[in-house]
Amino acid sequence: MSNPETEWLQRSLQGDEEAFASLVERYQNPVFNLCYRMLGDEFEAEDAAQETFWRAYQHIQRYDPQRSFATWLLSIAAHYCIDQQRKRRAPILAIDDLLEETLPDQAPDPERSASQTEEQMAMRKLLQTLNAQDRSAIILRYWYDFSEDEIARALNLSASAVKSRLFRSRQALARQYMADAARAAGKERKQDESPAF
Amino acid sequence: MNHQPFNSWLYEDTPLPAAQAEELKQHLQICPDCRQQQEAWLNVRHMLRIAEAARPQPGFSSRWQAGLEARRLRQQRRQVRITILALAGAVLLVLLGLLIYFALTSSFADLFASMIGTSTQVAVGLVQIGEFFQSLLRFLPPGVMTAVWFIFASWICILCLAWVLSVWRISRKGVPSHEELH
Numbered sequence: 507m508s509n510p511e512t513e514w515l516q517r518s519l520q521g522d523e524e525a526f527a528s529l530v531e532r533y534q535n536p537v538f539n540l541c542y543r544m545l546g547d548e549f550e551a552e553d554a555a556q557e558t559f560w561r562a563y564q565h566i567q568r569y570d571p572q573r574s575f576a577t578w579l580l581s582i583a584a585h586y587c588i589d590q591q592r593k594r595r596a597p598i599l600a601i602d603d604l605l606e607e608t609l610p611d612q613a614p615d616p617e618r619s620a621s622q623t624e625e626q627m628a629m630r631k632l633l634q635t636l637n638a639q640d641r642s643a644i645i646l647r648y649w650y651d652f653s654e655d656e657i658a659r660a661l662n663l664s665a666s667a668v669k670s671r672l673f674r675s676r677q678a679l680a681r682q683y684m685a686d687a688a689r690a691a692g693k694e695r696k697q698d699e700s701p702a703f
Numbered sequence: 704m705n706h707q708p709f710n711s712w713l714y715e716d717t718p719l720p721a722a723q724a725e726e727l728k729q730h731l732q733i734c735p736d737c738r739q740q741q742e743a744w745l746n747v748r749h750m751l752r753i754a755e756a757a758r759p760q761p762g763f764s765s766r767w768q769a770g771l772e773a774r775r776l777r778q779q780r781r782q783v784r785i786t787i788l789a790l791a792g793a794v795l796l797v798l799l800g801l802l803i804y805f806a807l808t809s810s811f812a813d814l815f816a817s818m819i820g821t822s823t824q825v826a827v828g829l830v831q832i833g834e835f836f837q838s839l840l841r842f843l844p845p846g847v848m849t850a851v852w853f854i855f856a857s858w859i860c861i862l863c864l865a866w867v868l869s870v871w872r873i874s875r876k877g878v879p880s881h882e883e884l885h
Contacts, residue, residue, distance in 0.1 A: 523771070530764040535756060542757040552759055559767050560774055629754050632747065647716075648751035676714040680744035687743070 515575060518566050526566070530559050533576065536650065537583050543645045544587035544638065546630055554590060558583040580650065581660035584642040588661075591638035628686070635682045640675040643668055706737055713741050 511532065517525030537558050542551035561582050562569075569578055633641050639661065646652040646660060658668045709730040712719055719727065731738045805814055840848065 523768075527764055527768050530767050534763040535758050538759040538763070539756040548757075551757070552763075555759060555763070556767055556770060560771070563771070625750060626754065629750055632750075644751070648748070649754070649756065672716065673711075673714050676716075676744060676747075679747045680714070680740055683743045683747050684739060 511575070515569075515571065518563075519569070519571075526559075526563050529575070533559075533579055536576065537579060539649065540580055540583045540642075540645060541587055543630075543633060543649065544584070544642060545590060546634060550590070554583065554587055558586055561586070576650075577652070577656055577660055580646065584646065584660060585662075588638040588642060631686070632679050632682055636675050636678060639663075640671050640678075643671050644675045644679070647672060706734065709734070709737055710740070713737060713744060 511529070514525040514528045514532075518529060534555065538551055538555040541554035541558070542548065545551050545554060558579065562579055569575065633644070636644065642661060643657050646657045647654075652660065654665055654668045654672070657663070657672075658665045661668070663671070709727050712723060712727050718724075731741060809817075
């Protein structure tokens with residue numbers, strides 16, 4: 507952990523609001539990304555990320571300085587998103603929203619941008635096929651490089667449960683990917699066979 | 704064809720020992736199903752690894768700070784509500800307990816008689832306290848009474864002045880809105 511962060515944390519533990527705001531500034535992207543990948547909606551992700559930081563601020567005294575602050579924060583975010591998903595129960599797949607989604611303005615190249623959007627859409631569709639806890643395990647593993655032990659700590663699961671959840675999720679994602687690819691190939695074939703007029 | 708244990712090895716996140724890796728390689732050469740699954744998983748993993756992190760709209764931390772006061776206020780109100788409800792619940796429980804106790808230990812006529820008796824005793828007690836203070840005032844030197852009245856009148860004047868000032872201020876500036884408070 508870097509020095510300014512340690513100082514912000516120490517000041518936050520003493521109730522310094524400004525110091526905590528610096529931590530919010532620093533961790534807003536990873537927390538938002540986790541919420542966005544979990545919930546699949548920008549506005550819900552914003553609310554969830556704001557709630558995560560509020561909960562962290564309220565319970566900062568429970569934070570163990572021996573542990574990573576990022577892990578603690580992401581654990582709060584993951585739990586909150588899992589709860590939200592359980593409350594919602596229904597799957598979220600607003601295709602119209604997905605199409606309107608815009609990516610950060612990095613590439614002016616429209617072709618690249620379109621392909622990135624497609625990838626993002628495909629990614630989101632794949633993730634939505636998993637249940638909330640499996641999804642959070644996959645996100646923490648592949649976006650945040652958490653080890654199985656870290657995921658277990660963050661999600662309050664045993665290491666073996668995490669291992670089997672990850673295994674099951676990988677299998678489910680691969681099968682879903684194959685099914686999507688087969689469907690896309692079928693569509694293309696139909697278009698090629700249709701008359702030109 | 705038996706796909707186990709190769710099908711499980713495909714999804715292992717840690718590198719396989721050399722012997723197992725070789726066995727898997729040989730199986731993949733003859734099993735198109737497992738090969739397809741391996742390709743699918745590798746593609747998904749690649750997508751996961753290269754996917755860009757989503758970012759919030761600019762001003763996230765400012766929005767957090769702005770929302771902090773509102774959340775605090777909400778929490779305080781909730782705590783006050785909980786405290787009032789808890790107190791009211793406790794009082795109700797005590798009253799209910801007393802009611803049950805009296806209902807079980809005495810008759811209605813006894814209760815009515817003791818209620819009348821207690822009310823009379825309280826009234827008599829209040830009259831006696833009043834008489835006590837009146838007799839005390841008669842023995843005090845007249846200077847002390849004047850001083851007491853002067854202090855009392857001064858406080859009344861100060862309170863009146865504060866009330867008039869508040870009314871004047873509100874009528875001039877108005878009541879701050881919810882947004883202004885935050």
